[in-house]
Amino acid sequence: MTTYHFRGRLALTLTMLMLASSANADNHGAPDMPHLVPFDAIRDQHNPALVNPKSPDDLMIAAGLRESTLVPVYPKAVQCYEIDHIFGEVWKGPTNTRHSGADIPAPWDYPIHAMADGTVIAKFDGQGGGGRTSRGIQIVLQHTPEQTGLPVWIYTLYSHFRELPKLDVGAKVKQGDYLGPNGKTGVPGRRREPHLHLTVNISPEPEYAIRGSVVVPKNGVFIDPVALFRGKLPLDTASMQALPEEQKQVPIAYRTTGGDIVPKNAKIIWPMDCY
Ligand SMILES: [Zn+2]
Secondary structure, three states, X not given: XXXXXXXXXXXXXXXXXXXXXXXXXXXXXXXXXXXXXOHHHHOOOXXXXXXXXOOOHHHHHHOOXXXXXXXXXXXXXXXXXXOXXXXXXXXXXXXXXXXXXXXXXXXXXXXXXXXXXXXXXXXXXXXXXXXXXXXXXXXEEEEOHHHXXXXXXEEEEEEEEOOOOOOOOOOEEOOOOEEEEOOOOOOOOOOOOOEEEEEEEEEOOOOEEEEOOEEEEOOOEEEOHHHHHHOOOOOXXXXXXXXXXXXXXXXXXXXXXXXXXXXXOOOOOOXXXXX
């Protein structure tokens, strides 16, 4: 019996390893991925929070995951699809996990766009090979400091697409480039409408690893996606909470369906066109 259990566990472990490597096959060995490093090379204090959404709350908060108290100010001239479930919100349920991003509900297939120039560093089909399925189909972009005008490395993660984005890992994207159609893959609960879940990480360094279906930036933390629209440091959640009230009002930069960027020099825009 002991032997049987041992063999069973070994077989299971091997299967999991194979699943994990096939899930990552798209990402490893892709051309021009100079900052992808093994997970063991980037172990740091925030890893558990970034990798596992059910990590203890103090770890999640230390990694920036709590309500920022920022208030997005949407344009008056046009309509934008707006955040309903905010970053850091506690999902009431058996585990009380915190929402790692902002949710933006929009119609089925509404186009989702790159918020800034960047590189596709991962995409996941949501089928679970070694990772989370609750995000459904995801794509992750990495943005250099030059690409955003902010002196940190920024990661924007877009999830719940209806279909797998056609962009390849390693592809360079420009601000506003089409990523894929809005959907609700991976979304638990039938009543929730299609929406974009947007998670943003920042890091002082360019290296990142991929663990299952999670991109883990070296020394990365979560930030409120709304903070990106401040256009300057700081961006971290504790600093956002400490801002004077008037500075917590953050105007959203966007692109119109006609292709205009507002304001014109914005390097980071809302991930869906306003109309
Ligand atoms: Zn969400």
